[in-house]
């Protein structure tokens with residue numbers, strides 16, 4: 001665990017960048033520092049690897065003051081990733097990634113083999129190994145930055161706005177990749193961003209800082225959304241808190257109904273038995289949804305796909321959240337969401353009303369849990 005104990009950083013010109021900050025950063029989880037520009041996020045991160053020294057207070061790593069070990073040893077236990085990746089422009093990709101192992105005295109072959117392994121890990125084609133950074137896209141460079149930071153397998157990863165310089169689509173890909181990697185590697189990650197959505201998506205714990213380097217709230221994302229500590233945090237979280245919070249409620253408990261499914265070339269009249277939904281869900285031969293059909297429109301024989309109503313975006317029960325399920329239901333004019341399996345085949349349907357009840361139940365469970373904890 002990294003424990004930040006009442007740390008203050010006053011720069012020589014008198015700027016107080018961080019003011020009596022205390023945080024317990026859990027092992028093998030992603031802790032995000034988020035807040036407006038200039039609130040002291042980077043300063044805090046850099047104090048963890050001693051690129052900046054605190055003016056007051058101390059930082060403990062596994063119970064030991066980080067000043068008790070040589071700074072080089074400390075930094076080797078902490079990979080560091082920055083915006084724009086900060087790659088060595090005159091070195092190939094493979095040599096960029098092999099930098100730290102080489103510094104640690106690994107042989108060239110072993111270091112390059114490790115670099116190749118990491119390229120695969122972070123989703124980089126091995127054909128890029130011999131290129132130079134300028135020959136890569138921004139997203140690819142960022143992956144190289146992550147691979148380089150992981151090369152010596154440090155237990156801690158410090159990431160300072162690593163995905164800020166790429167476009168939103170690439171950024172989403174990098175975020176998903178980081179979550180996947182973290183599932184495999186279980187590093188202790190401290191991640192700085194000014195983007196609250198990124199913080200909520202990636203963070204196991206999120207520290208919201210306010211200008212002047214003071215902690216406004218430190219909580220898991222779902223708790224931030226449901227109970228912001230004060231108007232500053234509430235304002236920083238932005239609109240649609242309630243809807244965004246649904247991302248943390250699983251959809252696995254939703255009671256699905258097996259709507260009358262009908263394959264597109266089936267004899268619709270025969271299959272149009274009354275069901276829970278006022279519509280029939282029409283699928284292709286493989287069971288993948290095509291759209292909803294009103295029984296009256298579906299005459300016998302082949303069903304005309306042009307007559308079908310859209311079914312919104314399907315959700316995968318157990319994998320997707322109630323937010324995705326609700327989105328599917330509100331996107332379809334029928335008000336029903338379609339559940340699919342991992343291969344995209346329809347497994348059932350659920351109405352907006354049932355999803356609404358599940359949301360109420362989930363709120364109830366959270367409130368019960370809060371009550372139990374408060375009573376302890």
Ligand SMILES: Nc1ncnc2c1ncn2[C@@H]1O[C@H](COP(=O)(O)OP(=O)(O)OP(=O)(O)O)[C@@H](O)[C@H]1O
Nearest residue numbers: 011013015017036037038039040041042043044194
């Ligand atoms: N070397 C320095 N000397 C003086 N003041 C500094 C120095 N570095 C940072 N600051 C000031 O400390 C405050 C916190 O800066 P810091 O870079 O930690 O914030 P940040 O939250 O990471 O900001 P951003 O999101 O804009 O990167 C700011 O007011 C900044 O101007």
